Amino acid sequence: MSTVSVPPADRKPEIKEEGVALLSRGVRSRPLFDPEILRRAIKESFVKLNPRMVAKNPVMFVVEVGAALTTVFVVKDAIAGASGVFFGIQIAFWLWFTVVFANFAEAMAEARGKAQADTLRKTKTDTMARRLLPNDKFEMVPASRLRKGDVVYCEAGYLIPGDGEVIDGVASVDESVITGESAPVIRESGGDRSAVTGGTRVLSDHIKIRITSNPGETFLDRMIALVEGAVRQKTPNEIALNILIAGLTLIFLLAVATLPPYAKYSIAAVGSGIAPTVAVLVSLLVCLIPTTIGGLLSAIGIAGMDRVMQHNVLAMSGKAVEASGDVNTLLLDKTGTITLGNRQAVEFIPVNGVNESELADAAQLSSLADETPEGRSVVVLAKEKYSLRGREVAEHEAQFIPFSAYTRMSGVDLDGRRLRKGATDAIAQFVKDEGGTVPPLLTEISDRISRNGGTPLAVADGRRILGVIHLKDIVKGGMRERLASLRAMGIRSVMITGDNPLTAAAIAQEAGVDDFLAQATPNDKLEYIQKEQAQGRLVAMTGDGSNDAPALAQADVGVAMNTGTMVAKEAGNMVDLDSNPTKLIEIVAIGKQLLITRGSLTTFSIANDVAKYFAIIPAMFASIYPELNKLNIMGLHSPQSAVLAAVIFNAVIIIALVPLALRGVQYKPVSAGQMLTRNLLIYGLGGIIVPFPGIWLIDKILVATHLV
Amino acid sequence: MAIIAVLATSLVILGFTALSSVAPFAKNGYWNAPGPAAANTNNNGSHGLSEILYAYSSGAGNNGSAFAGINANTPWYNLTIGLDMLVGRFLFIIPALAIAGSLASKKLVPITSGTLPTNGTLFVVLLVGTVIIVGALTYFPALSLGPIVEHFQMLNGKLF
Secondary structure: OOEEOOOOOOOOOOOOHHHHHHHHOOOOOOOOOOHHHHHHHHHHHHHOOOHHHHOOOHHHHHHHHHHHHHHHHHHHHHHHOOOOHHHHHHHHHHHHHHHHHHHHHHHHHHHHHHHHHHHHHHOOOOOEEEEEOOOOOEEEEEHHHOOOOOEEEEEOOOEOOOOEEEEEEEEEEEOHHHHOOOOOEEEEOOOOOOEEOOOOEEEEOEEEEEEOOOOOOOHHHHHHHHHOOOOOOOOHHHHHHHHHHHHHHHHHHHHHHOHHHHHHHHHHHHOOOOOOOHHHHHHHHHHHOOHHHHHHHHHHHHHHHHHHHHOOEEEOOHHHHHHHOOOOEEEEEHHHHHEOOOOEEEEEEEOOOOOHHHHHHHHHHHHOOOOOHHHHHHHHHHHHHHOOOOOOOOOOOEEEEOOOOOOOEEEEEEOOEEEEEEOHHHHHHHHHHHOOOOOHHHHHHHHHHHHOOOEEEEEEEOOEEEEEEEEEOOEOOOHHHHHHHHHHOOOEEEEEOOOOHHHHHHHHHHHOOOEEEOOOOHHHHHHHHHHHHHOOOOEEEEEOOHHHHHHHHHOOEEEEEOOOOHHHHHHOOEEEOOOOHHHHHHHHHHHHHHHHHHHHHHHHHHHHHHHHHHHHHHHHHOOOOHHHHHHOOOOOOOHHHHHHHHHHHHHHHHHHHHHHHHHOOOOOOOOHHHHHHHHHHHHHHHHHHOHHHHHHHHHHHHHHOOOO | OHHHHHHHHHHHHHHHHHHHHHOOOOOOOOOOOOOOHHHHOOOOHHHHHHHHHHHHHHHHHOOOOOOOOOOOOOHHHHHHHHHHHHHHHHHHHHHHHHHHHHHHOOOOOOOOOOOOOOOOHHHHHHHHHHHHHHHHHHHHHHHHHOHHHHHHHHHOOOOO
């Protein structure tokens, strides 16, 4: 560690190129069957056969016990030299593989999650940080040695070493490593945009950052842990479903366990017949219990969290995602959320004695080198309204003055003219410094624009004030459609703003929100949420400022923008890396999808049992009552082939449904009744019908290959 | 709660039928004079199993009648059908009341497009379908050795 007072400007830190390139390419979703993931998952499926791991899943535990029991009896039979050993071995084999397939489903989901996590981990670079010492000097330490409360100094060209809050300075930051968005964002001390994430790069100016999380505890780390399935708690919904399928398992266990006495009675009554063997009884049990949903349940949950992350949202718990599925109301901020926040020029307003085209000309010249959307819109407006084309300024002696957060203005020194545009008070001060006077009309025009929700940009030429550019807050594109989608899902949108009611009404009408609250203080937001919740509604809120924190914490689902403060991010239960306020639409869709997928697969699993009964019952009792062969509607070859075919179908259907479990059942924003009807028809009716041809086919294959 | 209710009823019906179809008793003993519990039936074979199954099903869910002449007035049958009634009925009613109570204390959720309508064809189909499927899946094995096989035997001309 060397102690330096000024960092050398030409030293570039190391970057893990691979990781940065991967994320900038936007590789967030992997193909369904990536070979490397497959290999990992297959290995894990056998490792997970350990009874202690299987015991967490009651249905699969019953299957494993059954498989072990069958194996024991088959071995006993083999030693005693009884017949039908080959059949017994096959049954035992397929029973074990039922458990393996279920493990595979879970392992696949976890492996995909781990792959995402690994990609995320690559963004954690081992940069050197400039830690500020009490004597105002800096020391170089590796980023992994930084602790909460350390202050680091970061300047243009260098990577930010860890999550933190800007305490001094303003800078523009490239966050594409985290968000995939290449346009730089402004980060400044105080205000709502003070949070920075480790791994992003400072592009201009310099800032002092106070580190707010220890290594291993950043948001990224927490999300990685969640996605890897290590810190996964069962959500209330999952627990309820688990109880249901455990209960059904008990019922079917009962139905099967009482069969031997009935069989014994029937054999005694008829005088002939063979009692069903352990292998056949276990087969019936395993076929009846909902193994399909039992095996796929955890995979559905893990894959759901994975999908949330693919949408660039860091969710702190699975419960938050499921809660979003039931949200009734969404609260949205106005500035920067519903509106662009980057304003667009719509009007040139000159002061007395100034020609409008002169104002437009000066405005355009001073904005030619301006990279900000505001500057570009000024150039475009001048071109459209006054046909002033972007000139070739090379022949003139032009020196562009770039925008700086300190001066709050930008412009150009051209042919002796000093053209400037910027905040009204900054320009007024500039003009006074040049020796000119500020007309009172300037303040009047600026105030008028502000009251209407716009931003005034004053323009000056040396000591003369030329006029004001009216920047208007534009509603984000597609907002109407997205809010309409929300409405179709049954979610009411409410806009909350500190603006005056007139401006708010105009923007609300334009954006298409269902309701709005104007001149709202942070306390008003909190009270509104509490009022909605008292009426039994679930409230979601998106916010970015520290003043949104209490409301974010009170809301049932709090989505903090990544551009927001650390306090907001801690208060909410999700962080949107894209800072898109209507991202909630995707989150709600995933939340609902989780529930729909679980329900559909449970229905399918239970509906399958109908066909399996028709396969196994005649096979089991045909020796006692040959009349029962009339139940063999699939025309299965023999009792052995029937039972084996049913068991094989039961195991194979788990693997066949893994892609569906990982991708989730398709969700369309229609009413609950319509969706339920559609899914009942597909998975309920389909579940009853599909096993019939399936078991018939397997039976034919078994007979053809002489396996039975 | 729902699981307890369904489980309780199935447990007693299927469990006691299983017990009675194999329980051995001494002839002219105290518990069951005719001998083994299965000997109380009027008919043999599948019809006999139906008689035993019916005795317990009716005790738990219907009017407690007997069917086809089973002699249910022995200490064994009296005791078991009595327990059958106790568990099958009360361990069904009490959980159902508990569910109602728990729902009553929950706060009302406003009706939105995401609410499932309880007054349409969809709900009726869903309800009836669930009842039939869960009921059928639980009792099908027992039924297949009783009434179902008897039906097929009847078609073949064998009567009881």
